[in-house]
Amino acid sequence: MQNKYIDLRQKLSVGEMISFYFDFFKQNYKGFTNIFISYNGIFMLLLLGVSYMLVSGFLGVFNNTTPFSSSDEANSTMLIGFGALVLMLVLILVAALNYSLTSVYMSKYVNQKGGEIEKKGVWNTVVNNFGKIIVFILLLFLIYIGFVILSVILAFIPLIGTIVQYIISFAMGSWFGISFMIMLHEGKSVSDSFGEGWSLVIKNFWKCVGTNFIISLMVGVLMLLLLSIPSVLIGIYAFHAVDTGVDLSDSIIAKIIWTIALCMFLIVLTYSQALSQFANGILYFSLHEQTYNENTREKIEQIGAEE
DSSP, X not given: OOOOOOOOOSOOOHXXXXXXXXXXXXXXXXXXXXXXXXXXXXXXXXXXXXXHHHHHHHHHHHOOOSTTHHHHHHHHHXXXXXXXXXXXXXXXXXXXXXXXXXXXXXXXXXXXXSSXXXXXXXXXXHHHTHHHHHHHHHHHHHHHHHXXXXXXXXXXXXXXXXXXXXXXXXXXXXXXXXXXXXXXXXXXXXXXXXXXXXXXXXXXXXXXXXXXXXXXXXXXXXXXXXXXXXXXXXXXXXXXXXXXXXXGGGOHHHHHHHHHHHHHHHHHHHHHHHHHHHHHHHHHHHHHHHHHOHHHHHHHHHHHHHO
């Protein structure tokens, strides 16, 4: 049975957008997860390799059983540093890919008015916009540097500075996400997308901040619940190992378990990043309709034509 099409091009309140978000996710999580797994496979392998490097490095730092422990500790520290650098690069690439996949998925969902969305069609659209995506990411980094500087300044203001920092953070997340949707859905240039996104966010500032805050909080709770089962199992293993006198820093089984656990955490983190763009996609379609009334005029014209 085909799911009922959820028309995202409506004027929605914060509460309605949250409701639409979970309704949309329930209908589309299988299709989108299939796309996510298909095009993130190589990155999942890279995350597994990075996880192994980080776990090996941390265990090596705490393993002082050999007479050359200082040399081993230096090598382990280098392994941690290299692993952290590779992890940062992989996470940037994964975030760019999944923001693109999510945005294109939502664009095709609205254009097709639901129905099955072919993963090859999503991927081809991402590839065709590859140049604009790269430019968008580079500009995003420049803007983010400014945000980091502002965050340092706000850190000197107790409490109020922290609150303002979070508000700006959620507003910027809305701006980036909505601008990305404009670029891929409307086909506008990067600069025009940033400009249009800025205009929509400023006109609906608290709606953008409130929606991103609530959905980020709820998605975070869901991800923690998803990670709770393996976390409990790992905790039980660690407790049993300590209780039986197993040296965790030199245990191959512990290294394998912790590598898999860290890799799972990173994969869930990247998936949650993709889900956050669903919120910005819904924000974009709702705010665009609120500003331009295109869907409303289209429906009125259809009624007039039928009469």
